[in-house]
Amino acid sequence: MSTITILGAGAMGSAIATPLRDAGHQVRLWGTHLDDHLIAAVRDGKPHPRTKVPLAGGVATFLAGDLTAALDGADVVVLAVSSAGVIDIAQLAAPHLAGIRAVLLTSKGFAPDHDGRIILLPQAVEAQLATPLPIIAVGGPCKANEVAARRPTAAIYAAAEDPQGWAQFATTDAYRVAHTTDRDGVELCAALKNVYAIALGVADGLTESGGEPFHDLKAAAFGQALAELRRLLAAEGADPWTALGLAGAGDLEVTGLSGRNKVYGTRLGKGQAADEALAEMVAAEQTVEGVPAVALATTFIQQRHPELAGELPLLHAIHAVVHEGAGLQRIIDAALPH
Secondary structure, three states: EEEEEOOOOOOHHHHHHHHHHHOOOOEEEEEEHHHHHHHHHHHOOOOOOOOOOOOOOOOOOEEEHHHHHHHOOOOOEOOOOOOOHHHHHHHHHHHHOOOEEEEEEOOOHHHHOOOOOOEEEEHHHOOOOOOOOOOOEOOOOOHHHHHHOOOOEEEEEEOOOHHHHHHHOOOOEEEEEEEEEEEEHHHHHHHHHHHHHHHHHHHHHHHHOOOOOOOHHHHHHHHHHHHHHHHHHHHHHHHHHHHHHHHHHHHHHHHHHOOHHHHHHHHHHOOOOOHHHHHHHHOOOOOOOOHHHHHHHHHHHHHHHHHHOOOOOHHHHHHHHHHHHHHHHHHHHHOOOO
């Protein structure tokens, strides 16, 4: 049995507490200053405001000012804040990680390093640590509310060493964990599925606004997204087959059904301006990871793989619509054969 501290009390942080507790571990849930109202709600016995599911029994909760106490005696940390907050929280926690043997990372995305180069979040976290620690990437089609409610879920954990052991560490009857050593592949899929889900949402928005289905377009966008993921993984030296498994196709499927990035894309498909749609979702405490991720991803590709400039049309079309004011026809054209 381990003592696990989850940093981030939002939807996924609170949700993953359930399988970790069911697996027999002692679990602590710490919230940032943005999460204090969430911690207050579950302390009052209410369902978690994000997942609408009660916090698992026996999970100790800590407010933002209690980070030292939350980490005292822990041997595993789960970093579960939004991608924009990963570096700050890793820096905040770093002085308290002396007894930690690994960090599980549910956050997905990219970050700039000190030289302005765009890197994946595991590398960004590693750069904040005084002593190297294994960083285990957590991916796969995991909706927070379903994980919290103990519905059947297939996750995938990626680690350079002993991935099978880390999968067994968290596996329960409901939360089954596959494993791989392809950490970069899992992380790239996890970050970019949020981007491509915007295009899937656009097809749904066109359906809702016009009353006629755009299922063919959504399927075409799904296929194009997987093709682009495979190209990028191959260029990075990751396993292209990861794009067709739980981390890629699986996670994109579930995100394209009901995730926040899909909802954002649906708003665009119904005619709402990109900035307006984002502002309304942020005001409702709905983080849209795909918006910053697509900007960072395009820079990542420019810096590391300029040879792919013409090979990822859907990714660049989403960037153009979200950040440059382009019309939705850019996404439609990029999703279809050309």
